[in-house]
Amino acid sequence: MLAKEGDIVKGIKLDSSLGEKIATTDFLGKNVILYFYPKDNTPGCSLEAKLFEDYKDHFEELNTVILGVSKDSIKSHMKFRDKLNISFALLSDEQKELCDYYGVMKLKKFMGKEYHGIERSTFIIDKEGRLIKEYRNVKVKNHIEDVMSFINEIENRVKN
Numbered sequence: 001m002l003a004k005e006g007d008i009v010k011g012i013k014l015d016s017s018l019g020e021k022i023a024t025t026d027f028l029g030k031n032v033i034l035y036f037y038p039k040d041n042t043p044g045c046s047l048e049a050k051l052f053e054d055y056k057d058h059f060e061e062l063n064t065v066i067l068g069v070s071k072d073s074i075k076s077h078m079k080f081r082d083k084l085n086i087s088f089a090l091l092s093d094e095q096k097e098l099c100d101y102y103g104v105m106k107l108k109k110f111m112g113k114e115y116h117g118i119e120r121s122t123f124i125i126d127k128e129g130r131l132i133k134e135y136r137n138v139k140v141k142n143h144i145e146d147v148m149s150f151i152n153e154i155e156n157r158v159k160n
Contacts, residue, residue: 001101002101002102002103003101003102003103003123003131004131004134005131005132005133005134006130006131006132007130007131008128008129008130008131009024009025009101009125009129009130009131010025010101011023011024011025011026011129012024012097012098012101014069014091014092014093014097014098015074015091015092016067016074016077016089016090016091016092017074017077017078017080017081017086017089017090017091017092018089022067022089022091024067024125024129025129027065027125028127028128028129029063029127030063030064030065030127031062031063031064031065031124031125031126031127031151031154031155032064032065032066032067032124032125033052033059033064033065033066033067033122033123033124033147033151034067034069034102034122034123034124034125035048035052035066035067035068035069035120035121035122035123035138036068036069036070036099036102036104036118036119036120036121036122037049037068037069037070037118037120038070038117038118038120039070039071039072039118040070040072040076040077040079040080040090041076041079041080041083044120044140045070046080046084047140048120048140048143048144049068049080049084049086049090050084050086051140051143051144052066052068052088052144053084053085053086053087053088054144055144055148056087056088058148059148059151062151062152062155063127063155064151064155065088066088066089067088067089067090067091068086068088068089068090068091069090069091069093069098069099070090070092070093070118071092071093071094071096071099071118072092072094073092073094074092076092077090077091077092099118102121102123104118104119104121104136105117105118105119106118106119119136119137120137120138120139120140121134121135121136121137121138122134122135122138122143122147123135124147124150124151124154126154132154133150135147
């Protein structure tokens with residue numbers, strides 16, 4: 001079954017760069033930014049991770065956690081984390097269980113060859129565990145600002 005906006009998402013536990021298995025459902029009571037990226041240590045993915053890290057404190061002030069996901073191994077995630085000083089969890093989805101649940105595996109082309117890879121995507125899950133926003137085919141430029149604006153908006157609604 002594919003997750004869609006409005007659904008309460010299932011908790012799929014994956015190994016993380018923090019040394020423990022993590023699922024989005026571990027963070028009930030907080031908003032979750034679940035972002036999928038194609039590959040550790042590539043220019044776009046490095047920039048995206050660094051931008052999320054730069055805004056991490058602000059997201060935490062808004063009761064929001066960040067989780068990054070790719071098909072890379074934990075070993076790769078640890079190198080990526082250490083290289084960029086990433087403090088939020090990077091989840092390893094080598095079996096593509098979470099990728100398939102969110103429908104982020106797409107047919108892609110690179111240098112004339114077709115392959116299945118992760119389409120850069122971000123999902124916002126609210127404090128009750130409900131998927132409330134999808135960003136698909138994300139371009140890194142201005143994406144963090146869009147996510148920040150959306151999180152600010154939902155948190156302001158809660159306060160009023």
